[in-house]
Amino acid sequence: MKKLMLLSALFVLMLSCKSTAPATNTKVDNKSQVGMKGNWVVSSVTYPGSEYIKVTSFGLADSQCFEGSTWKFVSNNDSGEMAIVKANCPSFSSPIKWFVNKEGKFVLKVLNAGEKAKKVRDGYVLDVANQSPDSFQLxxxxxxxxxxxxxxxxxxKVNQ
Structure with a gap:
């Protein structure tokens, strides 16, 4: 019985030590965010099996439709906009809210016109990789x- 109680206590302790903070509750990585400031274009979308498997990105369109999409990131207020502009794809444009947390996670909310980000419950969390002044990956x-x-x-990066 003592062993069972000890194992239960150990299990509870392990659970209580695990971080339960979601990606949206962590501190912002200002350096990464400032590095993303400006206008960008998605030059490619790649994944294994892309010739056989269709992936819907951000609940909006086939991932290949995001090639050529334009993105504007404003780092001082975590806002911006994105637009799908590829032929034979649904036309889409929307304001966004975004930030990069200290764990290197890019947190994104796609908003409807006039909608407040705090009212939007769904969002996307992606990893930031290979960030340089002229490019980065999500x-x-x-x-x-x-x-x-x-x-x-x-x-x-789109030079203007």
Whole structure:
């Protein structure tokens, strides 16, 4: 009986030590955010099996429709906008709210016109990778047949 109680106490202790803070409640990585400030275009969207598997990105359109999409990031107020502009894809434009947390996670909310971000319950959390002044990647992890697959969105800076 003592062993059972000890194991139960150990299990509770392990659970209480695990961080339960969601990605949206962490501190902001200002350096990464300032590095993303400006206008960007998605130059490619890649993932294993893309010739066979269709992935819907951000609940909006086929991932390949995001190639050529335009994104504007304003770092001082975590706002911006994005637009799908590829031929044979649904036309879409929307304001966004976003930030990068200290764990390197990009948190995104796609808003309807006039909608407040705090009213939007759904969002997306992606990893930031290979950030430089002229490019960066956002990496989404999706389940394909029980296996995690990375969808990589390659962003290129638009010079103005």
């Amino acid at each position: 990496v989404d992890h999706i389940d394909v047949g029980g296996k995690l697959t990375n969808v990589v969105y390659q962003f290129q």
